[in-house]
Amino acid sequence: MTGMSSNNIPNVLPDLKTDLGFFLVEHPYFILRIVIVLLLFTASVIFFSYRKYKAYIHMATDIDGITGLINWERFKSELKVKLTKNQGKKYALIHFDIDKFKTVNDVYGTSGGNRILRAIATDIKALLNSGEIASRVYADVFCLFVEYESDEQLIERVTEFNKAVKNCSVTFKLNAYFGIYKIEDEIQIDIMSDRANLAKQSIKGSSVYYYAFFDKKIRDKLIREKSIENSMHAALEAGEFVPYLQPQYSTRTGKIASAEALVRWNDPTSNNQVVSPGEFIDLFERNKFILKLDSYIWEEICKLLRKWIDEEKEPITISVNVSPIHFTNGDLVNEIADIVTAYNIPPHLIELEITESTFVEDKENVIDIIDKLHQLGFKIAMDDFGSGYSSLNMLNILPVDVLKIDKDFIQGTSVDDRGRIVIKNIIKMAKELNMTVITEGVENREQLEFLAETECDKIQGYYYSKPLPVHDFEHKYYS
Known part of the structure; x- marks a missing residue:
């Protein structure tokens, strides 16, 4: 069989063109209808796809991408x-x-x-x-x-x-x-x-x-704390935080032997009433403003000691509180050394009070810092001894110079002989460790006489004196 040549192929294209042209003439809207159908089909596809996409987006935005929980x-x-x-x-x-x-x-x-x-x-x-x-x-x-x-x-x-x-x-x-x-x-x-x-x-x-x-108490407390936070920086700049001194009396001489510096806030927004530390210290510990406040009080005490020395008055040792936060934030050793040096104060006149909670996080770091402070001549006191759970173990480890027995011990001794036995043995143990012993919270004659019979070195409490403004303390001590 021989192939058909191209010359033999029927020329049908002109006929097709003629028929298509005739069809379009007879049906002029055919293409338009096709276009409309295609557009409607495309629109429906887009519409349903969009609905699915919108539902997906809605679900996705309702769900937290990290946890899978609803937002x-x-x-x-x-x-x-x-x-x-x-x-x-x-x-x-x-x-x-x-x-x-x-x-x-x-x-x-x-x-x-x-x-x-x-x-x-x-x-x-x-x-x-x-x-x-x-x-x-x-x-x-x-x-x-x-x-x-x-x-x-x-x-x-x-x-x-x-x-x-x-x-x-x-x-x-x-x-x-x-x-x-x-x-x-x-x-x-x-x-x-x-x-x-x-x-x-x-x-x-x-x-x-x-x-x-x-509850309402929480709401009122937090409103008060917010007010304090809003004004604490300005209050520090304005000198509204002031040191009060509570005398510590010798059990042997009955005279003032030293003092503890406690902070008070002369808040003009509280009708010029003195705000006790119970209202703000815990908050300042949490927001770390205590770092600035402690440093400020240290400097105020150094100014006071400098004043006494310049006036040729016999200065006494003053203990200042050191928040546990200082041991993990900043440079405690250099900071307090710089303040003492600036006012030319002998370091032995400054006693640094730390609490048991200071040692909970990092004993080794705390001990290292205490050793450096000792080398500079500062004395270290453990405050509120007995208020925690591991005090005896802490005494065995920590190189402190002064032991301050918590007021809860002494305030139960008038009726509790067991309490007296505990205090006597704590004092005896501390003395054997070459520590000076101070008992806090002494409020009556019976407690005073009991402590005088022990080896307790000093007492501190309302029986002798509440914390005093500096000028009242000076009048009491130097007059």
Whole structure:
């Protein structure tokens, strides 16, 4: 068979063109209809794809990308619905966060911190009952909505949550603080959250408490603390913080032998009333303003000693408080040495009071710093001895010069012979360790006579004198 040549192929294209042209003439809207159908099809595809995309985006924005929990906005929306539908039941809002979580990120990096947050979220969510919800508000802050029957049961739930948090890291010790608001009022959800957060803030930094219920007392306290924080820097600049001196009397001579410097705040916003340290010291420890305040008081005491020396008055040793924070922040040795040098004060006139809690975190570092202070000529006193749990062991380890027995010991001796035995043996032990012994909180003659029979060197308390403004102390001591 021979192939067909191109010349033999029928020329049908002109006919097709003619037929197509004739068809389009007869049906002028055909192409337009095709275009419209294609446009409608394309639009429907885009529309349904957009709906799926929008649903995905909506779901994605409702879910926290790190923990998988619902985010704060969705939490509030769901909570509003639940409170409307389930009236008559007891509910609580629980805020919690991880103490010093920034350190976790610093040590393990952001990815490591996120892994811990995911583990916390997973374990907490597993403890929730049907109808209860959890959200990561931001950073390491979580919020839970739970049902409860009694306060005791609510505390048990919080204890379970706390254990779950602690178990989320083997290599890093995790501590959480929980604030609880029992939903009893028809108020905005943001206000409920704020109240749970206020309860949490009231215990932040505590080594004893890990949860707190919101109440009016907490609210008033935190409002007061906020006011203090807003004015503390200006108050320091204005010299509103002033040292008071409480005399320490010799049990042998009955005369003033030394004194302790205590801070008071002459706050003009409080009708010029003197604010006691109980209102602000704990706050200053937590926000670290105590570093500035301590340094300021040290300098004020050095100014006072310089004044006495220049006036040719016999100076006495004055003890000043040193917050535990100084041992982990800044350069305590150089800072206090510079102040003493600036006023040309013999270091033995300054006694540095530290508390037992100072040694809990890093004994070796504390001992090293104390040794350096000793080399410069400073004396070290352990304050509030007996107020903690490991004081006897601390005495065995720490190179302190002065032991101050806590007031709780002596204030029970008038009726408790066992207390007298304990005090006698503490004093005896301290003397054998070549320590000077001061007993705080002496309030009556009976306590004074008892201590005079022991080897206690000095007493401090309201029986002799309350803390005095400097000019009153000078009048009492030098007159």
